[in-house]
Amino acid sequence: MTELRIDSLLPAEMATRAEYLGVRKAEMPIFTMLILSILAGAFIALGSIFATTVAAGGMSVTAADGSVAFSTGFPYGVTRLLTGLVFCLGLILVVVGGAELFTGNNLIVMAWASGKVSGGAVLRNWLIVYFGNFLGSMGTAVLMFFTKQYTFGSDAVGITALKIAVAKCDLGFTQAVALGILCNALVCLAVWLTYSARTTLDKILSIIFPVTAFVAAGFEHSIANMYFIPYALLVKMFDPEFMARVGEKVPHLDVLTWDAFFLKNLFPVTIGNIIGGAVLVAAVYWVVFLRAKKAS
Numbered sequence: 001m002t003e004l005r006i007d008s009l010l011p012a013e014m015a016t017r018a019e020y021l022g023v024r025k026a027e028m029p030i031f032t033m034l035i036l037s038i039l040a041g042a043f044i045a046l047g048s049i050f051a052t053t054v055a056a057g058g059m060s061v062t063a064a065d066g067s068v069a070f071s072t073g074f075p076y077g078v079t080r081l082l083t084g085l086v087f088c089l090g091l092i093l094v095v096v097g098g099a100e101l102f103t104g105n106n107l108i109v110m111a112w113a114s115g116k117v118s119g120g121a122v123l124r125n126w127l128i129v130y131f132g133n134f135l136g137s138m139g140t141a142v143l144m145f146f147t148k149q150y151t152f153g154s155d156a157v158g159i160t161a162l163k164i165a166v167a168k169c170d171l172g173f174t175q176a177v178a179l180g181i182l183c184n185a186l187v188c189l190a191v192w193l194t195y196s197a198r199t200t201l202d203k204i205l206s207i208i209f210p211v212t213a214f215v216a217a218g219f220e221h222s223i224a225n226m227y228f229i230p231y232a233l234l235v236k237m238f239d240p241e242f243m244a245r246v247g248e249k250v251p252h253l254d255v256l257t258w259d260a261f262f263l264k265n266l267f268p269v270t271i272g273n274i275i276g277g278a279v280l281v282a283a284v285y286w287v288v289f290l291r292a293k294k295a296s
Contacts, residue, residue, distance in 0.1 A: 008202065014195040015110065015289035018282075021195075022111025025100065026121040030128060033100055037129040040099035041136020045227035047090025049144060051215065052228075055083045056153055056160035077216070084215030090224070091187070091207050095194050102130045102223055103184050104191040106277025113286045114294050130270075137226035145234040155246050158235055162250040165232030168225055169260035170252060173268045176220060180272020181280065183219030186210040187273075188281040220269040229261045 009017065028036075057073065073079065094101045105125055111117045144150075150158030171179070193206035214221070236243060236256055247253060 008196040008198060010196075011285075012289050014192065015285055017195045018107055018110045018192065018285070019114055019116060019290060020111075022108040023116045025105060025108055026111060026117040026125050028100075028125070030124075033125065033128050034132045036098065036100040037102070037132025038136040038139075039097070040094045040101040040129070041133035041138075041223060041226065042140045043093035043097065043099055043136075044090040044101065044133070044221075044223045045137045045140035045144075046093065047087045048224050048227045049140075049149075050089050051083045051087040052161050052164065053149075053152075053157055054086050055079060055164070056156040080216040080218070081212065084212035085208070087215045087224075088208050088211045091190060091211050092204055095191065095203055095207060096200055100125075100129045100132065102126060102133050103187045103221060103273050103277055105129055106184060106274060107188055107191060107282045109278040109282035110286045110290065113283065114290055133223045134226050137223060138230055141227050141231040141234060144231055145238065148239075150231075150235055151242065155242070158242060159246050159249050161228070161235065162232050162246070162253065162256070165229045166250060166252050166256050168220070168229055168265050169255045169257070171220070171264060171268075173264070176265060176268035177272040177275075179218070179220040180222065180269040181276035182217070182272075183214045183221050183269075184273035184276035185280045186214040186219065186276075187221065188277040192281060192285065220265070220272065222266060222270040222273050225261075225265055225269060229256075229265060232256060233258060233261065 025033075057079070074082070091101075091104075093099070094104065108117065108122050108125060112119060112122050150161055187210065190207045190210035193210070194203045197203040197206055233256060236253065
């Protein structure tokens with residue numbers, strides 16, 4: 001008689017599910033994979049838009065004597081918490097809506113380690129999905145530029161977008177790698193937790209805390225950065241009137257360049273994301289739950 005269970009899957013069962021899903025992802029037709037990865041890039045960009053808008057809420061007014069008369073902003077930690085909570089929209093859309101995200105797909109390593117898919121199939125998935133994520137993120141950034149939403153809140157949204165991008169382009173190589181490692185460890189743990197879920201609500205709750213944690217802590221997500229930095233670059237390059245208004249409010253704007261985006265952020269952060277997801281999460285859980293099964 002088949003046992004009927006309504007509770008969540010246990011970790012050993014989650015590992016088997018991760019292995020099964022890894023095979024399905026690796027064997028997906030290229031066209032389907034590309035379309036779903038473009039969607040994922042757009043979904044993460046939507047979460048980034050939400051996060052930028054919420055992060056733009058803080059504003060202070062200075063009195064005549066130079067002191068702060070009043071402030072509408074929350075303390076740093078509270079602002080980061082709220083920003084992280086709303087950014088969860090991106091991964092929720094990916095997981096529940098069904099899309100292919102490079103960072104989450106680092107978990108395919110579990111299927112590869114079990115011998116269920118080839119190394120070539122894993123690399124094919126990663127390359128196609130990474131490219132599709134880039135298209136989806138960039139396309140959303142271009143569309144958002146034309147909305148001029150960055151002028152909302154008396155230019156607060158645009159100032160915040162520029163400050164976010166400048167900070168990301170000003171990271172050291174080792175720092176960016178380390179921030180990328182920690183970020184995707186949490187992202188892949190969020191995806192891993194959804195493998196235990198039996199309902200949509202379970203999946204959403206599984207995502208919220210790990211993703212909120214990585215955003216609040218300031219960790220670096222390569223796919224989110226495909227939106228954050230190009231969006232700010234588009235504003236900087238193609239709206240001189242806006243930049244003339246706000247330029248003095250954003251220090252170190254000179255570091256915000258396409259070269260810095262690719263070489264100082266995207267490249268090291270992607271390396272870190274792979275280490276965090278494929279090694280610290282996928283490989284570790286494979287050793288714990290699936291290695292013995294393969295040996296037998």
